[in-house]
Amino acid sequence: MRSTLKTLLLFTFLNCFLSYSQNGKIIEKERLILSDSTIAKIHKTDSTMMKALKEIEFFRITYLSDSLKIKGFIAKPIREGSFPFNLSSINI
Numbered sequence: 684m685r686s687t688l689k690t691l692l693l694f695t696f697l698n699c700f701l702s703y704s705q706n707g708k709i710i711e712k713e714r715l716i717l718s719d720s721t722i723a724k725i726h727k728t729d730s731t732m733m734k735a736l737k738e739i740e741f742f743r744i745t746y747l748s749d750s751l752k753i754k755g756f757i758a759k760p761i762r763e764g765s766f767p768f769n770l771s772s773i774n775i
Contacts, residue, residue: 707753711745715756738762 742757760766
């Protein structure tokens with residue numbers, strides 16, 4: 684058990700230094716417009732979110748990573764400034 688834990692920790696440590704991320708190139712970008720039914724559901728769930736939605740643009744994108752086409756979404760603030768960033772990856 685102890686040696687397994689040490690091996691796992693060593694692998695994790697080395698993986699942090701030996702792995703790299705790519706600067707994926709966006710090859711497709713399409714503006715995503717929320718449907719009226721989606722907006723109605725959001726308004727019903729959280730009416731204060733409606734103001735925030737008016738300040739965000741949504742895009743459906745495809746980008747290259749290790750020669751694979753990865754599909755995803757971007758939510759981009761309309762106004763200029765510094766904003767927090769969150770990246771999520773889901774294998775489907």
